[in-house]
Amino acid sequence: MKHSGYHSRFGGAFIPEILQTTFDELEIAYLTAKDDPTFWAEYMHLMGTYSCRPTPITFAENLTNHFGGAQIYIKREDLNHTGAHKANNVMGQGLLTKRMGKTRVIAETGAGQHGVATATMAAKFGFDCTIYMGAVDVERQRPNVFWMEQLGATVVPVTDGSGTLKDAINEAFRDWVTNMDNTHYALGTACGPYPFPDMVTWFQSVIGTEAREQIQTYAGRLPSRAYACVGGGSNAMGLFSGFMDDKEVELVGVEAGGRGPGMGEHAARLAYDDASVGVAQGYKTYFLQDKDGQMQETHSISAGLDYVGVSPILAHLHETKRVRFEAAEDKDVVAAMSLTIKKEGLIPALETSHAFAQAFKEAPEMDKDEVILINQSGRADKDIFTVADALKDPKWEEFIIAKAKEYSNA
Amino acid sequence: MLEQYIRDKRKEKDLLLMTHIVLGYPSYDHSMRMVESMVEAGVDLMELQIPFSEPMADGSVILRANAEALKSGATVEKSLEMAEKITAAFDIPFLFMTYYNILYRNGVTHFVDNMKRIGIQGSIIPDLPPEEAEEYLAAMAKNELCPIHIYTPNTSEERLKFLGEKSEGFVYVTARKGVTGKDTAFDQDIADYLGKCRKATDLPLALGFGVKSREDMEFIKGKADIAVVGSESIRVMEEQGVKAVGGFIKSLIL
Ligand SMILES: Cc1ncc(COP(=O)(O)O)c(C=O)c1O
Numbered sequence: 306m307k308h309s310g311y312h313s314r315f316g317g318a319f320i321p322e323i324l325q326t327t328f329d330e331l332e333i334a335y336l337t338a339k340d341d342p343t344f345w346a347e348y349m350h351l352m353g354t355y356s357c358r359p360t361p362i363t364f365a366e367n368l369t370n371h372f373g374g375a376q377i378y379i380k381r382e383d384l385n386h387t388g389a390h391k392a393n394n395v396m397g398q399g400l401l402t403k404r405m406g407k408t409r410v411i412a413e414t415g416a417g418q419h420g421v422a423t424a425t426m427a428a429k430f431g432f433d434c435t436i437y438m439g440a441v442d443v444e445r446q447r448p449n450v451f452w453m454e455q456l457g458a459t460v461v462p463v464t465d466g467s468g469t470l471k472d473a474i475n476e477a478f479r480d481w482v483t484n485m486d487n488t489h490y491a492l493g494t495a496c497g498p499y500p501f502p503d504m505v506t507w508f509q510s511v512i513g514t515e516a517r518e519q520i521q522t523y524a525g526r527l528p529s530r531a532y533a534c535v536g537g538g539s540n541a542m543g544l545f546s547g548f549m550d551d552k553e554v555e556l557v558g559v560e561a562g563g564r565g566p567g568m569g570e571h572a573a574r575l576a577y578d579d580a581s582v583g584v585a586q587g588y589k590t591y592f593l594q595d596k597d598g599q600m601q602e603t604h605s606i607s608a609g610l611d612y613v614g615v616s617p618i619l620a621h622l623h624e625t626k627r628v629r630f631e632a633a634e635d636k637d638v639v640a641a642m643s644l645t646i647k648k649e650g651l652i653p654a655l656e657t658s659h660a661f662a663q664a665f666k667e668a669p670e671m672d673k674d675e676v677i678l679i680n681q682s683g684r685a686d687k688d689i690f691t692v693a694d695a696l697k698d699p700k701w702e703e704f705i706i707a708k709a710k711e712y713s714n715a
Numbered sequence: 716m717l718e719q720y721i722r723d724k725r726k727e728k729d730l731l732l733m734t735h736i737v738l739g740y741p742s743y744d745h746s747m748r749m750v751e752s753m754v755e756a757g758v759d760l761m762e763l764q765i766p767f768s769e770p771m772a773d774g775s776v777i778l779r780a781n782a783e784a785l786k787s788g789a790t791v792e793k794s795l796e797m798a799e800k801i802t803a804a805f806d807i808p809f810l811f812m813t814y815y816n817i818l819y820r821n822g823v824t825h826f827v828d829n830m831k832r833i834g835i836q837g838s839i840i841p842d843l844p845p846e847e848a849e850e851y852l853a854a855m856a857k858n859e860l861c862p863i864h865i866y867t868p869n870t871s872e873e874r875l876k877f878l879g880e881k882s883e884g885f886v887y888v889t890a891r892k893g894v895t896g897k898d899t900a901f902d903q904d905i906a907d908y909l910g911k912c913r914k915a916t917d918l919p920l921a922l923g924f925g926v927k928s929r930e931d932m933e934f935i936k937g938k939a940d941i942a943v944v945g946s947e948s949i950r951v952m953e954e955q956g957v958k959a960v961g962g963f964i965k966s967l968i969l
Contacts, residue, residue: 317847319843320844321865326871465779475769478771479771479774479894482892585769585814586771597821598819600768600769
C-alpha cells in the first residue's frame with residue numbers, strides 16, 4: 306500500500322529512521338480518513354460551525370472598473386476563523402490527531418499565522434501545544450506570539466540557522482523525533498515529506514471546490530485565470546485543485562519577488578532562475594541553495610512567503626506547465642494592498658497581496674467579458690505592525706512611541 | 716573489508732570506539748588536529764561529518780558546529796580535500812556522515828566514486844532511507860563501500876532485518892529517540908533493545924547517542940561492538956581545546 310509520494314520527480318519522504326513508524330501511521334490515518342465519508346462530513350461540519358465555511362466570493366466591482374479589463378472576483382479565505390486559509394489545514398489535522406489518539410501538537414510558524422491557527426485548534430481540541438518560531442520572527446511578530454501564549458501554547462524561539470521559517474521546521478522535527486508517541490506535527494503548508502504535501506492539499510481543496518461552484522453561479526462562467534500567492538504552496542494548491550481539470554482555466558502562482566532577481570533578494574523558487582532541485586526538510590523540490598546544496602538566505606516583505614523550498618506538487622505542475630509562476634516585488638505588493646484597501650474595503654495579508662499585484666498587472670489587458678479569480682488567503686488587520694511599517698505610516702509610529710513612554714513611566 | 720577490520724579488532728578489545736568530528740569546525744586545521752589526537756589516543760574508527768545547513772537529525776552541539784563551519788567557509792570540495800589528507804595520514808577506517816543533499820547536488824554516483832578515490836570506507840546518511848536510496852546503494856556496491864543504516868528503538872523487527880540487509884560493515888544503533896547530544900539513561904531497556912538488534916543482523920553493532928563516560932562504555936561492553944562518541948568530544952574541544960581531546964578519549968577506553 307505504500308505510496309511513493311512522488312509527483313513526477315518531486316516529493317518523496319527523506320526522513321530519519323526514527324520517524325519511519327510515525328510516518329507509516331500517519332499515512333494510514335490519512336488514507337483511511339480520505340476513504341471515509343464520515344470523516345469529511347465531520348470536517349465540513351466543524352468548518353461550517355467553527356470557521357466560516359463556505360467562505361463567499363466577492364465581486365470586486367470598483368477594482369474591475371478601475372482597471373477596465375477582466376472582471377475581478379475574490380475568494381474570501383480571510384473570513385476563516387483566525388483570518389487565513391491556514392485554519393482549513395489545521396482543523397483537518399486536528400481531527401486526524403484525535404483519530405490517532407495523540408494528545409499533543411507541535412508546529413512551525415513564520416509570520417505566526419499558522420502558529421495562531423494551530424494554538425487555536427489545540428485549545429479547541431484540548432491538546433498540549435508547542436510552536437517553534439524563528440527568533441527573528443518572534444521579535445517582529447509579537448502580537449501573534451501574544452495570542453499563541455494566551456491560547457495556551459508554548460512558543461519556542463529558534464535561534465539556530467537564519468532564525469526563520471526553515472529553522473523552525475528543523476526544530477519541530479527535532480521535537481517530533483523525541484516525542485512522536487504522543488505528538489503530531491501539524492506542518493503548515495503543502496511541503497515536507499509525503500504524506501504532508503498531499504494531505505495538506507486535500508484539506509485545502511475545500512477552497513477550490515467551493516470557488517468553482519460559486520464563480521459559475523455568480524459570474525456565470527469559469528475564470529480565465531485563477532491567482533494565488535505561493536509560500537509553501539498550500540493556499541495555491543487548495544484553489545488550483547478545484548480547477549485542475551478545467552484546461553481553459555489558467556492557474557497562476559505568485560511568489561515573493563522581494564527586491565528582484567538575484568540570490569538572497571527574493572523567495573521565488575520557480576518564477577526566477579536562482580533555485581535548483583535538491584533534497585532538504587524531508588522532500589525533493591526546487592530550493593534556493595548554492596552549488597553545494599547549502600540553503601541560502603531569502604528575502605520577502607511577507608514572512609509567510611519567505612521560505613527556501615516550495616511544494617513538490619507545484620514543482621511538478623511548473624514542469625508540466627499546468628501552472629504559470631510569476632513573482633511580485635515588495636513595492637508592487639504594498640501598492641496592490643493599499644489599492645485593494647481603498648477601493649474595496651478589503652484588507653489582504655501581505656502574502657495574499659502578491660496574488661493581487663500580479664492580477665492587477667494582467668487584468669487591464671484582458672477583455673471585459675473575461676473573469677479572473679484571486680484567492681484572498683488571509684487578512685492583514687492583525688498584522689498591523691508589519692503593515693504599518695510597510696506603509697511607513699508616521700501617525701502609527703508616533704502612537705507606538707507614545708505607548709512605549711506610557712509603559713516605561715508606569 | 717570494514718566488517719573484517721571490526722571483527723579482527725574485536726579479538727583484541729571487548730569494545731571498539733568510534734568518534735565523530737565536523738569537518739571545518741572551527742577550522743580545517745582543527746579538524747586535522749582533532750583526528751590526530753583521537754587516533755593517537757586509540758580510537759578505532761571515525762566519522763567525518765561534511766557540514767550541511769539543515770542538519771535535521773543533529774542536536775544543538777553538532778548543529779552549531781555545522782553552522783559555524785559553513786560560516787567560516789567550509790565547502791564540500793574543501794571537506795573532500797581534508798578527508799583525503801586524513802585518510803592518507805592515519806591508518807584507521809574513516810566514514811562520511813552527512814545529509815543527502817550534499818550527495819545529490821554533487822551527483823550521487825560522482826560523490827560515491829570520489830569517496831572511494833580518497834579512501835573513505837563507508838557513509839551514514841541519516842535522511843536517506845533505503846527506499847529513496849537506489850542510486851546511492853548501487854554506487855556504494857559498485858565501489859565496495861559500506862552504506863550504514865540506522866536502528867532506532869521504535870524500528871519494527873521486520874524493518875530491523877530489512878535495514879540490516881541493506882547495510883555493510885556495521886549497523887548504527889541509536890540508544891534512544893531524539894537527536895544527537897542529549898543524555899541517555901543506559902539501562903535494561905537498552906540492553907533488551909540491543910538484544911533485538913543482535914537477532915536482526917549478523918553485522919557488528921555500533922551504539923551511539925549520549926555516550927560520554929567510561930561508565931557508559933562499561934555498560935555497552937558485551938552488548939555492542941562499537942561505542943560512538945559524538946557531541947561530547949566536540950564539547951570537550953570547545954571547553955578545553957583540542958589538546959584535551961586525547962585525554963578525554965583515553966579516559967573512555969576500557
Ligand atoms: C495569509 C497567508 N497567505 C499565504 C501564506 C503562504 O503559505 P501557503 O503558500 O502555504 O499558502 C501564508 C503563510 O503564512 C499566509 O499567512
